[in-house]
Amino acid sequence: MKCPYCGNDDTRVIDSRPAEDGNSIRRRRSCDTCGKRFTTYEKVETIPLIIIKKDNSREQYDRAKIEGGVLRACYKRQVSAADIQRTIDSIETDIFSREEKEIPSSIIGEIVMERLKELDAVAYVRFASVYREFKDVDTFMAELKKILG
Known part of the structure; x- marks a missing residue:
């Protein structure tokens, strides 16, 4: 030095x-x-991770976006802040352990939904309804049946 x-x-x-x-x-x-x-x-120097969005545009990975989505999904739920942070850390670990330079946002969305399903069922459905763009009640009910079935 x-x-x-x-x-x-x-x-x-x-x-x-x-x-x-x-x-x-x-x-x-x-x-x-x-x-x-x-x-x-x-x-530790990390390789910048690029997210490929649905419209094929690219942007740099931003942990705050995942935090925002998870926090919105858990709003007014009885989930501790520590559990939320552990979940976000787990999501991030999963994303970076793939050791890819570019990753589609769809994969990140699926990882987030998987972790939210383990954390809180209501938070999972909230996130899924936005992420999967539920168009009507039938789509919403189909997702609920998957959880309950």
Whole structure:
């Protein structure tokens, strides 16, 4: 790591510990040439994931969109915030474990519905009704029968 003060390439790590966000490592370093100390943060570099939408347009993966959909589905349900976060983490883990650079939004939608079905049946039906664009009561009832049957 290059020293920000003198530009020397030879620096030593004095201390390493997890950063407050839990997703990176905080390292205290010392320059062997000028003796000054500085802090660096090390984070795993992830490959940007591209989502292929229904209209074939592409956009970068955004966790907030999944969070929004799951939160709307769970609105006024007796599902704890911790369970919701675990579900979102599980969805994200499933998406990234596929190790693909591009993934269709339809696959993400199916993963979300699968996890919501395990979390809360009403949240699942809410999400499915929007995701599958239920046109009438018959379509809605058919989905309910799948859950109950």
